[in-house]
Amino acid sequence: MSDKTVLLIGASRGLGHALAAEYLDRGADVVATVRGSARTALHDLRDTADGRLEIEHVDITVPEQVEALRDRLAGRRFDLLFVNAGITNPQEETSADVTTEDFTRLMVTNALSPMRVIETLGGLVGPDGTLAIMSSGQGSIANNERGGFEIYRASKSALNQLMRSYAARHRDDTRTLLLMAPGWVRTDLGGPHARLTIGESIPSLVTTVEAQKGRAGLQYLDYRGETVAW
Template sequence: MKTALILGASRGLGLGMAKEFQARGWQVIGTERSPSDLRTLDVTVETLDITSQEQLAALRKRLDGQTIDLLFVNAAVASADAPAASVETQDFVDVMVTNVLSPMRAVETLDDLVPPTGTIAVMSSRQGSIAMNTNAGYEVYRASKSALNQLMRCYAVRRENDPRTLLLVNPGHVQTELGGPGAVRTVEEAVPPVVDTVEKRAGQGGFFFVDYNDQVVPW
């Protein structure tokens, strides 16, 4: 049985992926900051605030000896729909710490649990694509996803001979707290193709920015 560790699995896409991987026969470890619907599933629940280096280190210690076939980092917060220069400094910092620095710290802290045949995936967004930015809006969120993409690229370059599969995944516009109620797809519709893409890419190696239909997203 393969094991998936999903960071940020208490709601939305993270919770949906925990359900989907569990239904497909994976052993799932999911993290939450506080008690959530994750506890209604037949999965292992770990408490984690991804912005806490101490909690990340403690999670790594608790997982010592585990083999994690898939590490999927799904932590993110939204930003105001405003020009970046108008955003309060602390709001900017909070988004960058949660959406960029903390996911990368999580990857660096936990990656030694992932075997050579495993996958390390991080939830990105088409809003992180500079090439696809034709309508602006939500500038700080966009910038955070672009920065996340860049730092994952740095991570991949530093490990050019790493056989593991590294993925940035764009799930599309989904009805979550981030996507809003007007998004085109529900979590139930969005998650299966995301999981299909992750499973399809497993074992192939390389670093890719792909969408939920396994199509390459332009940088």
Template sequence: MTKSAIIIGASRGLGLGLATEHAARGWQVIATARGDAPDLAAAIAASGGRITLAHVDIDDADSVAALVAALGEARFDLIFVNAGVTGPGHASAAKASAEEIGALMMTNATAPIRIAERLLPRLNDGGTLAFMSSILGSVGLNTGGGYDLYRASKAALNTLTRSLAARLKDRPVSILSLHPGWVRTAMGGPSADIDVETSVRGLADVIAANTAPGHRYLDYKGDTLPW
């Protein structure tokens, strides 16, 4: 049977790559954008009906409710919450305004869990709930500092995901906190290690290989990261 996915935050970058990669593997994919998304529109046009468009801004509760309503009876084998932001360029807890901290923590930590909670009733048994974390969210690997607030937002996402996974311990679903590598996107910049295609191919393989129930923190090569 054809597998189905919803990729949240698929207008460009890794989310768009994940939608395209899963469609190429024969999945039916709902890809979300929050505004104009010309690259996603081109991918949809080239997908032969494998990718369809939906809209959501994960920070906006009304927008999330509208998405859930628009989904009708749709169910998923993969719910992938990819949306994320860098936060203020200085990345400093000392310099950041309350608004900057609030916006970063909302988009990167709280809103992904909120939308996941709304979509979880639609996740099929044996399916996967994936969050785009980062190796920078690892407390154990943070020996060098830098990107302080962004790190904190992804560490918070990992912790909130652990709590969600604990609540879901009786459901036969896989929960993944994923590091995509350092990838050449608007966020990763032109000097990053790998291209989007390499990252999303790896991530799709990791998702396919890790369907057993439980919560895992893995990179795009399938290696386990320390919390």
């Protein structure tokens, strides 16, 4: 991947940080974003990346910041735009008791804002490139037989629906479109009891993303490359 350029949105910690590290390990040049101004693990990674990691700042829930990032990157081209952003809510919280404020916060962060990033920054990716968003297996309606994380599930299902609408509007687009499910991973979001480690998920997920290069249209895949039921 020595000639590959990656724009990674949301990489200060967890899965995003691991994605940045994996692409760097494979030889890609990476532009990765953080939300605030505080030093993060991504800054430590930059110190060891031999100039192949740039850090940008953006809060994807603020459209003006996304537009400003596009303007800063104007004239550059990327092989991959990967939007990794997400928050969760307590597992037991349901539509019966979630506050309107918390419901709105999850929907804006997990569904609307990633799609705004795709709409705003997608033009930075060439016709043979890839647009990917980190979804979740919990966004699958067909596979929801246990409940739990009700609002988080709904936000990821909404994200998937919006991405399908995007694909329908751009059915002649030659780029690869991906919704990726990383599995249940031990991160701040996934919690300490998750089934997978980052090392079990992210390298396989990156391999799956790269294997889809050149395949136009939208796919909803897990980290092993298996199709997830809508």
